[in-house]
Amino acid sequence: MTVRPQKSGKAFSFSKENEKKAKEFISHYPKSKQASAVIALFELAQRQSGGWLPEEAIVYVAQYLDMPLIRATEVATFYTMFNLKPVGEHFIQVCTTTPCWLRGTDAIMTTCQKELGIGAGQTTKDKKFTVVEVECLGACVNAPVVQINDDFYEDLDAKSFEELLLALKAGKPIKPGSALARQCSAPVGFSPQANTVKVAVKKAEATKKPDSPKAAAPKAQTTPRPKAKLAPKASTGATKLNGKSAPRTGQKKNKDV
Ligand code: FES
Incomplete structure (x- = not known):
């Protein structure tokens, strides 16, 4: 419409x-x-x-x-990004596309209703909040995602979203990003910094020289290979006799030679 x-x-x-x-x-x-x-x-x-x-x-x-x-x-x-009627000071766009929906969009919408008393497409009487449902915001890996004005709030659940709304209502600043302190889109709990240190330590260990020759690890014993007996060469059908090639088997002798 x-x-x-x-x-x-x-x-x-x-x-x-x-x-x-x-x-x-x-x-x-x-x-x-x-x-x-x-x-x-x-x-x-x-x-x-x-x-x-x-x-x-x-x-x-x-x-x-x-x-x-x-x-x-x-x-x-x-284009749905243009609002054709006034919106609240905090414009809340709740992603309801499948990945976000599977990860708990319904709880987000219920929290809007509970804390703000409004549903999708509505604005609070004090003009502070407007809530709309939108399609994929492009951050599905951190679903469910909500955009408030220009910022994304990710990995939300009813509790963390409620805390955001309460802070906004109290006029307090809120921190954009993952509610689980996820680093960008990395798996939850992964720390790129810690991982960089681990990789550096492993590299250093791999290239570490022994302190003294004595400390050097003994070389692996190598058993000499027995000399392989040379098998007689397979007949090519022609052997040299006095610098001349003998006729091949079955080849007719040239009587003139
Ligand atoms: S489905 Fe919600 S951000 Fe993509």
């Missing part, structure tokens, strides 16, 4: 800083192809508008890029 962009009731124009950025984005495309920058400019407009893209901003960007309004509106309503 396509949602019609809402009006903010305020005129929109880029701030000085965003105007500069918009010109930079447009410069990446050939002349007369400036409309290719529409997504980048919508992104700027959405940030400037507090996380959503009002109709006034869509009209402004269409004019800015000299493109038909209908085409700009098609882009804005096609």
Whole structure:
């Protein structure tokens, strides 16, 4: 279902800083192809508008890029990353695609309902929180994953997600990343630093020279190989007799020789 962009009731124009950025984005495309920058400019407009893209901003960007309004509106309503109505200060996107769902998305959504009193697509009355369900956020290995504003929160469960929400409600900072202190996408409990040390120690041991010749490990005894008796060469069918080749077996003697 396509949602019609809402009006903010305020005129929109880029701030000085965003105007500069918009010109930079447009410069990446050939002349007369400036409309290719529409997504980048919508992104700027959405940030400037507090996380959503009002109709006034869509009209402004269409004019800015000299493109038909209908085409700009098609882009804005096609991509789910553009919010066409106001969102809360903390915009919570819960990944509900299969890997995250299998790892506990339902518990995350239940926690939203319990702590915030809202479900998917809703905003709290104080405009602090909006919750939406989204498709794969591209961090499946650390599922389940939730994006809050620009950051990812991974390896969550009901308890760790509840702690995040309580901190946000109390106005405290929260730490993005894995709730299990996982290093990037490495197996849980794996420490790249510790592993580097282990590898270095192993290498050092492998290349370590003995302290004194006495300490050197005795060389492995080698038993001399018995000399192999040379077997007579297989007859090639021709042997040299007085520098001349004897005729091969079955070969007719040349009477003239
Ligand atoms: S399925 Fe949730 S991040 Fe990919």
